[in-house]
Amino acid sequence: MSDLINNYKNFLNNGKTERECAKQIIELAEKNGYKDLTSVSSVKPGDKVYIQKMNKAVALFELGTEPLEKGLNVLGAHIDSPRLDIKQNPLYEKDFVVYLNTHYYGGIKKYQWVAMPLALHGVICTKDGKTVNVCLGEDESEPVFVISDILPHLAQKQMKETASDFIPGENLDLIVGSENPVKDSKEKEAAKKNILKLLKEKYGIEEEDFGSAELEVVPAGKSRDLGLDRSLILAYGQDDRSCAFTSAQALFDSKAGKKTLCCLCVDKEEIGSVGATGMASHFFENAVAELVARTENGFSELTVRRCLANCSMLSSDVNAAYDPMNADLFDKNNASFLGGGIVFNKYTGSRGKSGASDANPEFIAALRKVLDENSVKYQMAELGKVDQGGGGTIAYLAAKYGMNVLDAGVSVLSMHAPWEITSRFDIEQAYEAYKAFLTL
Template identity: 25%
Template sequence: MFGSGRFTTDSAAEGLVAYLSTSPSPFHAVESTVRLLEEAGFVRLDEVDVWPTASGRYVTTRGGSLVAWSSEQVGEGAFTKASAEAVPGFRVVGAHTDSPNLRIKPRPDHERAGWQMLGVEPYGGLLLNSWLDRDLGLSGRVSVREADGSVGTRLFQCDEPLLRVSQLAIHLDRSTNDGLTLNKQAHMEPHWALSQVPTFAEWLADQVGVEPLDVLAWDAMTHDTQAPARTGLHHEFVAGARMDNLATSFAATTALLDAVENPADEPVIPLIVLFDHEEIGSMSERGAFSAYLPTVLERIVSTLGGSRDALHRSLARTVIASGDMAHATHPNYADRHEPAHHIAMNGGPVLKVNTNLRYATDAVGAAHFAAACRQAGVPMQEFVVRSDLPCGSTVGPMTAALSGATTVDFGAPTLSMHSIRELVGAADQAMYAAALAAFLAPRGA
């Protein structure tokens, strides 16, 4: 499978570049994903509607989160049969759409030393220094009062270099190179003008085509305006913003598109779930710690004629792969990595293991992911954090706890994680998607 069709290095890397460019916010990432799925025949379902009982390809969204699946492979009446072996399970790939950034406060407008400033609040664990001296745009969604008095939401994306957080000159702080200390309140506010400017609400109203008084609220955030690009002497890398975790979101989407065209040997339902709010703990109505995925799984089984008992039997046969980016071994800080588990860029997908279950991987889940890599014909690497360093986490453990399904954590090698501009391997993106396609559509040896 690897090396052909949508899984070539060039097609995967260039597809990722295009996806990142249209996905500056979680809300835009969802719409970018929906467009790709709709081109392949997926039908968008609204949560408030009655869902169709016929098998098919479907996608549903909730803010910055998305679930997409195909029930074409399971056949009519699959969930009404008495035999436990006959009830299909789900094959799930999970990722997240949000990334660390600077988000606009509700009352952001103020002046300081003659500069027009915007108040921001850091979102997630961003590398603060990487946001200094960058040209920043704005994107997100706006709640507006429509002409009929109802409340609607509109997306906006402005890639113009509007904002900048300027660093203090070294002449005014000779100790900067000995260790830069940034205060999130005092030092991270961007400036965008000298002269009097419209309020942020007035500027936003113009962006979405309403009157300023009709702007009710916003989820607005900054993004780097430098475009993602192939880099390196041999163009073997992709550099850009939001690789963590849109690289996984794109790979999962590409994998699902392949899995519905090349289904598994046995009846399974391939499904991807892209959660918002992973970077801040996932505790929201659309995060991984919510009822979003369990509710959608239950509705899928129900619309296909299954009972709640059939749902739980299906979950017992379900395997979830939780995808988030993995730390490639840094050439300048190799001592910060576990010596026996160095991770090579362009070395293949990474199985992530932590005995304290910061990752959900156990031996059973690891075997499923290893089998997928073998089926796809790609190498698999194994990541373990140094025993004397804290380990990050993913949506994997909480998804496993809420579903009761076997879960495995994986990723793709990355440098500069949580920087405004991250780095991944071009060949890794093709191998990543190929492994996930094999996971969603497992086949016998």
């Protein structure tokens, strides 16, 4: 399994945005014989195809021998992660320090993002149709960026405020440059002009091009083995790329029998699965329709609806790992543990299961059977104690079609922090579980 873990860590290192993840998944798919669905006119059993949306969502299919209306076995994950996004008019100078203005994306603790090295990833699109790829701060020879914090000597007022308030969102601005106040005091915004000059030289862009950019601020650095025994992995974005990678790899290493197999990787889960690339869009439905249209019998809306309703899906998403330092937040008998294997959540949601997807026990029993037959280690769990809060996944959006859906993923400690912790064993068991599920 060492190859799996090494490939996983490389995937994380090269996939710190949803675009970078989608690109890697498509490249891996093509190496495994998958073709762009839009480039083929017909499909038959054994064919491998993919379709993508806006470079941020991907659906992969390997066709089985059964008619599509019998449903698919689907592994569904999301490839976006909490981060900071650069605003559309971001660049400004304040007292000889140059900043990029940000807007945080997803559920973060703002104080975790200050005083640590950060990198810039994304694209800048210009009016002449050029797309400029940006990746700054990952190579040791490159500069990094940072959000400054108040020194403890002057932080008496800050330390009295609540954790959600002592660093306002508008203060999460990225330092990208500075100038000597004595040297440049006679020239207005000399530091900002210098940064614009450097951007022009490196990327050929003007300040106005930030208006059509998609730039993300992420922790700088590579994933690392954690612990003297190397049993854990420390990395950014393991929610939910740990499940996206293992789902895709499980599909590549499987062979369709009767059922058509699918791996679905979508965007925007961290902000409600919205937009054209989120699970709440029609991307998956449209992808299935395109697949049906290329079968021998041609397009039928009834076939599409029957296909979606008859699917079995694992919503491949992470769960909170039991934290011994904060044990009072968990019902220990219903918690997931690092090293306990893949985690199944019968239901998600908040408090009284608000916003939950609640899986049918018949589906869970069938899954337990195939996992036991394949000696896969798994655990059943909830996110935390009932009154502590909760969370959701893409499961409820898939369930609206009438399919069987169960949340299944990896335990994560420090979830949504810039650096998250998982178990190597759990990554391996997730991969094995996803492969076993595809045989149902």
